[in-house]
Amino acid sequence: SAAGEPSTLHVRPEGLPTHIRHYIGGKHVDSIGGETFDVLEPVTNTNYLTAAAGQAADVDRAVRAARAAFDRGPWPTMKARARARVLNRIADAVEAADRRLAELETFDTGLPISQALGQAQRAAENFRFFADLIVAQRDEAYKVPGSQINYVNRKPAGVAGLITPWNTPFMLSSWKLAPALAAGCTVILKPAEFTPLSASLWAQIFEEAGLPEGVFNLVGGIGEEAGDALVKHPDVNLISFTGESATGKIIFRNCADHLKGVSMELGGKSPAVVFADADLDAALDSTLFGVFSLNGERCTAGSRILVQREIYEEFLGRYVERAEKIRVGHPSDPDTEVGALVHPEHYAKVMSYVEAGKAEARLVAGGTRPADLPEGNFLRPTVFADVPRTARIFQEEIFGPVVAITPFDTEEEAVELANDVMYGLAAYVWTNDLTRAHRVAHSIESGMVWINSHNVRDLRTPFGGVKASGLGNEGGYRSIDFYTEQQAVHLTL
C-alpha cells in the first residue's frame, strides 16, 4: 500500500474473541478479583482483547484442580496405550486447526503467515511423537545372580507448571504439554502475556480429545504475578520454563525454596561459522534464513556470523544484497518474509541495539523501518559488519532481525570467538572439511550444533543449551524423564 494508507492486507481474523479467560478444572473462568490485562496486535499496536490476569488465588485454584485430577485419576495411572489414544486425537485436532491457528498466531504475534502455517503440524507431531514414545517405553531391570533383582518403577512426577514465551507460542507450548501429559502429569500452563491468543485454543482441543477434566489447566497473566505464583506454589512439583536467561535465574532461585525440579530453555547468541571451503550458496541461504525467519524472534537464531577472512568480502557483499531483497510487510500477506515484531516494548529494545550497533560496528544493511510502513513494529533486515567481540551487539541477545558479522583468520580463532559469549544454545558450522567440521562442532560450547545444515531437528534428539542458555534437556526420553519419578525397586532373591 502507499505510505500512510491502511493496508487491505492487514487481515483481522473472523471470530476473534474480545476477552479470554483462564481454564481451570474444565471451566472457563475469570480471575477471582476480576483483574485483566490488555493485549495488542503489533501491526497497529492497538489493544484488541482483554485477558484474565491470574493472581496467586487463581493459581492456587488451578493447582488444586490439577492436584485433584492427579490424585483422583485416571490420567496418571492409565495404561500408556490409552493415554496415547488421547494424545493422538489431540494431534489430529491440532493438525486440522492449522489455518485457524496460523491466522490467529499471525495476528497476535506479527509472524509472517507463510511461516505460521505449519506450526500446528509441528505441534501435532509433538503429540504423536510422545504418544509413540510412551507406548514403546522400556524400563531397566538388573539382576544380581543369586542375590537381587532391581527394576525401575516410573511414576508421573505430579503437577507440572509450564511457563512459555511469546515466540511461536502455540508450538512451543506443545513441546511441554505433550511430554508432560504423556508422562501422566497434570499441568498448569502459563502462556506469555504478549501473545496469549493461540493458547486459548487448547481447552477445546483437549476437551474434544477426551482429556479428563482438571488434567489441563491454563492461567493467563503477567509473569511477575501469575508466573511467580505458579513457581512459588508449594504443591507444584516441577517447573518447565522457556524464556529469557534473566527470568530463568529468578525462577531457579524461587524453585530452590521447595527444591522443585526445573528445566530451563533460555536465550541464545548462536554463532554460524563459515569457513573459506564451505558451499557458499548453501551457507548464504541458511545464514539468511537462520536470523531473518520468524522475524529473528527465535531462540536458536544464528545471530552472529563468523566468516573466514579469505571469503569475508565476497560473503558480506552477497549477504547484504540478499538481505536487502527480503520482503518486510504485513504479517498476513503471503509474500511477507519479515513481519512485525511482537510488541512496541520489544521493538524499542531491538531499535536500541541498532543504535548501539551503529557506534560499535559498520551498519551495512537495514537499521530503519521500511519507508512504506510508517507504523507498527517493522524493521528492515539489519546487518552489521566488522563487529568486534566486545560489542554489545556481539554479546547480547537482540531477538530481532539483526545480525552481527565478524571476520576470523584461523580455526582456533573461530572457536574462540564462537565461545566468547555467555550463551551456548545452538551453533552452525559450514565447511567441506569433514574432520574439521566435527572438531569444531565438538569444541563449540553449545547444546546443539548443525553442520552444513540448519535447524531441522529429529524429535528424539536432546534440545537444550549450556552456559546461560539452559539447564537440563528436553527432547525424546529426556522430556519423559523430566516429568517422571524413577523409583528403584530392589528385591532379594
Ligand code: NAD
Ligand atoms: P520472558 O523470560 O520475558 O518470559 C517468558 C515467560 O516467563 C512468560 O510467560 C512470562 O510471563 C514468564 N515470567 C516472567 N517473569 C516471571 C517470573 N518472575 N516468574 C515466573 N514467570 C515469569 O521471555 P520472553 O521475552 O517471553 O521470550 C523470549 C526469550 O525466550 C528469549 O530470550 C528467547 O531466546 C527465549 N527462548 C528460548 C527457547 C529455548 O528453547 N531455549 C525457545 C524460545 C524462546
